[in-house]
Amino acid sequence: MSSPMIRTRIANACDTCKQRKVKCDGNLPCSYCRRRQGDSTCRFSPTPRRRPRRPHLPSPETSVTQSSVPSIGPDVSTDVPVSSAEPSRIHTAHTTQTRTSDNISLRSDASAEEEADVPREARLLRDAHGKLTFVGDCAPLSLFQTVRHIVTSRVDPNAFNPQTGQSGRVSMLENSSSYLSFSAIGKEPYVDSATVGQLVSSFISATSGLVNLFENENLESNILAWIAKEGESADVTSAVNYLVLAIGSQSINEESAAISFQYAKTLALSCLGGDLGIETVQAFALVTIYMLRACQINGAYLFFGIAARAAYSIGLHRTEVNTRFGSNMHIQRDRLWKSLRVLDLFLSISMGRPPSMSDVDCTVPCRTFSANGQEQYDLLNASVQILSITEEIVLRVYSRRKISFQLTEGISRQLRDWSSRWLPRLKQAVAKSPQEDEAEIIGACQVMSSYYYAVMLVARPFLMYELYKRLPDPDIPTVTNLSNGGSDNSGRTRLANACIDAASLMAESVADLVNHQILDGCMPLIVSWLFASSLVLGVGLLGGFGRILEKYARMSIAGLEYFARNDAHALQYSLIAKSLLSNALKHLQKQDIDERLQITESSSKLFGLVPKERLLREDALPTDTDQPGILPSDMESANAPQDLLTNELFASPFHDIDPALLSLGCSLDSTAGAFLGRDQQDRIDHVFGALNLFPLLDGNGHIDLVHNL
Template sequence: MPRRPVKPEDRQRVARACDQCKASKKRCNGNQPCDACGKKGSSEACHYTRGRRRHPLPRRSSTTSQNVGVTEPNSSENRTSVGESMVSPMSSWNVHGQSTQTSSSEGMDQPPLMLSSVNGEKVFVGNTAAISFLRFLQKTLERHVGPSGFTVADDSHKLFEADTADVDPNSVYDSLSIDDKRAFVQVFLDASSGLLDLFSWEDVFRLLGSHEPISPSAIQPTSQRLSSLETASLYLMIAIGAQCRQSVDDATWASKLFSYARKLALEGMLANPSLDLVRVFLLMAFYMFGACRRNSAFMYLGVASKAADILGLHSSTQYKHLPQEAKDARLRTAKSLRVFDVICNSILGRPSSTPSVRTGRTSYVTKSSDMNPEVTYKALALGASYEISAILNEAVAKSAEVGLDMETTEAFVLALRQRSRTFPPILRHHGSDNDFDTRHITIGNVHVAGSYYFSVILVTRHCLIRHVVPLLSGQARNSLEQAQGAKSATTEDTKVAHLADACIDAASLMAQMCHQVMKSGMLVGNMCILKAWIFATGLVLGFSLLVEDGPNFAQKRAAFLKSLHVLGELKRMSPQAEQYYNILMSFHQSIKSYREQLDREKQESRPTLVDCVFLTDFTADLNDAEHIATQLPSPDTTLLEPSLAEWPLELDQMGAVANDVGPIDPALMGDNDIIMRMLWDVDRYAGEYLDPLLPEVDVGLGCSAHIEGPLA
């Protein structure tokens, strides 16, 4: 009696064994090479031959792209998901780098995932998320480099959620002064600039003035008292400001104030939707993103979105009879909710739950000359983010439904560029360094520009995959080099390469912008959205470093190191940024191993008329050279300070160490000053891919990636 077919999700064995294991009737684990061949020392003979038997496994189609990858992330038996198709024996690219029956465009996307939450429940992550791209990179590098700390990381199977200490909401603070609260609110307004525009300074002054004073010496109480939701809004703004400042005491205040504000928000059991209710839950979502509790943040966003839908905030024509101030407040809240919802969901590849503002009045900026410049800027920044988010949300939805072809991708990129070119000059420049009066403008411009760069990265990333993956195989790399030398290159290949360059350019500009603003001291300690953007940027730049690219390689490498540097600063106050940083550092080591492998292959394949008689370990020599380089004194000093060996290092200091060689005291250098200079010159201009912990030359991004401001 024939055996009953086994469902893919219940399969306990791999779908097909390699030729060696099949001949010897050994159990094969389906890897390349498999464990059995590796133990026998016949890794090169480990091949998979496609049989005539049709396996009962699902095939990817354009109508089922949303459901193909929604499986257990740990299940090694389901080998037909899109991202794994490049690294499994049944993929569209087999072990020899040759194309099989499945088209390359179908085999180079990242599948959606189901990751484990803190309590073990599975949560959905879409195919456009950076986490999906991370899983794809892990599988790809495991195939080409082998298992490493980056490819076997268990953290990638879980959606990271930081632990938060429970705080008694009844312990209300009683020692913050009005000035302290005003300072915290200012930090909140700076950190949320370009994303949220819920309260003006007039609203803040009203809330502070009507709030019950902390002590008799403070402002005298007034007859007007705040509602519980207004009080919760004030506490949440203060809590977010404390969360964003770089202080342990501020973090304690943040958790206490958030707990009390959440208690006030839930007192009415959500029975009466109001504009204040939408604001409160939107602020709680913003706080939870900063606290690395994204699942909770999405729950709060859902409540705010549904309350806004009930109130009709998305239809501006429905409240045109209200006073001007009330109409502006509703429109600001509707657009803030839409922007933050789209951006947060796009980070995890999920569709937005907030409708866009329908036809009617979509701007609260008037042509009146007496309008407050700060109000005007906030309206312009939020309006720019709103326009970008509309295209971003459409791209995420389109990618999840049927995928993005070349024409659709190019159309999205052109639409984004057209939107960016309409931005006013005030959204394109960097504020003065260390001028905290203009920090809200700098951070607002970073959020506007970052939303644009991130949208381009998300839309074009599949083109980068399609362009880079064939280069990771030796035969494919040689054939592509020949094709590039010929004049008969296809139009689609040219378009793919062009869009792949756009992805790399957007990532380079993102890294350059964030690093420049970080060096100016204008970033706050906890940037809840920026850290996710930088992580996605680092993955793209690192992936591009796997391929030789002539003079552009140094530019991409410098941008990659800058993304690491920014995350190294943000991790001080954010556990999420710390996880991102650790993943990118592990990715960097895998990149280094892969490039060393390529160097060995080139060395072995290079024709030579001289035989090596005395066999040496050249890899060990290279590692020893790097180790020796770290121990050599700089021409500027006789001792290597411990701070120079720690991460993060200021990249501008790296450049100063390498380029700005000042006068040297011969007494310090001794008789070996010339030799020391020669050694440092060799290390300075070495073309090897050194560890970022070493002093590096801060290579600029050149004309194609240089910016004077976030959107220049």
């Protein structure tokens, strides 16, 4: 007698198998994800313990709704298995459970259209040397991970492979060309006084809107005076001057810039000790800027920590301390602190890491007023203000993992206030002629780019939700998919459009300056935010937000290619953006062809438009079904391969129609509904009537995108 089969059960299935409702073997990665080339996306979210029902909870319907809300995935996903990940999962489950219980009353009052979850895409990426480095949720690279997963799972499994490897993973590039031998570091660089003016001008333009470390009017004369007595002393001041010249020549002569940088960095480290001053802060802030422009972002993050600690050590964060050094020094010390804040916030936001500095004990004002009470125009103040708002977005949205309309309105009020005070003046500055003030033009562009990225960051979760709704799932029958996702004017759709509009405006403003060859070749802030805008525009085109987005997507790609001549990150980002645009256009073309095929099939026998040979083939087809109302052409369309249908389409009298003209919103229901069989139309009505077209109403507006992104 044969023994009965013993069914093996696993404690927890991966997120993908849960969503697809398929059997999971419990391995990491599981066999299902391995077959779908989704090794990096195979994740196991913790299963929260069931909580006893509280007496004060509302009706049983509320309990069912609450229990139906999907759990939120882990905070950090890595490209390699980590043995110590289990305790963090337990902690994450406990935190998620606590946050859920605390917000029950808020969710019961929230509308179904008032919330969206923020995808958790923090992860460990490998740098050029194979070392793992952390990138948080709000970073542009994390947005790419979300976009890549959507595209590979719903559009093309092989998307991005030529640029990011067979596994689809992206690595964080780190340039190593600037590292010289120790023998070359000890040699003092030669400085040509004839080139100082050009290098100082290039330095001021490249750092405008990012930092303001010196009195720019006297910077060139101070360096020339230092050159005149060069060799008398090797101190931090010499390191600062060498760093200014290195940054100024970074886009002109990379080898000369690398020699000056390495010597200055060694000199600054050798002078680092108990005798700290503003020169120490300036030196390591300049080291940070140089390494950012050289795509050495991890090194920049580390060296900035020295600048931040040194600034706190000499009291730069307290304006009452700065006033003791006289009027001019007071202004310089305040500007130095605000410059560090801008650098810190850019580093933390672009990499998704906690900042090194805080405004908790800071009294340095970021707004200055004239005698008549009007706020003075200052690019550094504008940059600090908009990045501070962006920091609040990260803390209030991406740390909470959820965003609501109420929270969005509070943030948008701050953005509107900033925009009303600064955006008109910044646009006027960008519209100036380069001969007037090139530094002001570049600085205004950098500040405006930060503003556009802040808007994209706060509206990004709603765009991801809309994208998920609009793109059909290939594993679900076509009849249950909403291919267009609707064209409603809901709050989520409006916010998704705001995200796309901000990306379009940024791409347009950068493209204008690129066309006039105004921007420096190394602009890390613009490159990071422009990469995010290229991703937003690509998925906006993919999700059917308008064919005009192709124009703006190409603008962003042209900008990235412009910076790619000097920036390795920009080169990598441009390849990703071009791959996304290519996949979006292919997807839209396929949609147009499929839509036209459906329309052609439904009207094929009205006037004898289909060739005679095809009619003979249709008449010869065996009818193995007795279902009424289904035409033979419909059966052929359902059973024939896609490439065969495409060939038949272009062999038909419609072969000379431009595919771009086939996306006019025509559908089988609206165009040929009158010609459908009555029974077939009844079945379609029955299927769609059985669908819940508003699934959000079942979850009090709670959307968990983790399992879908």
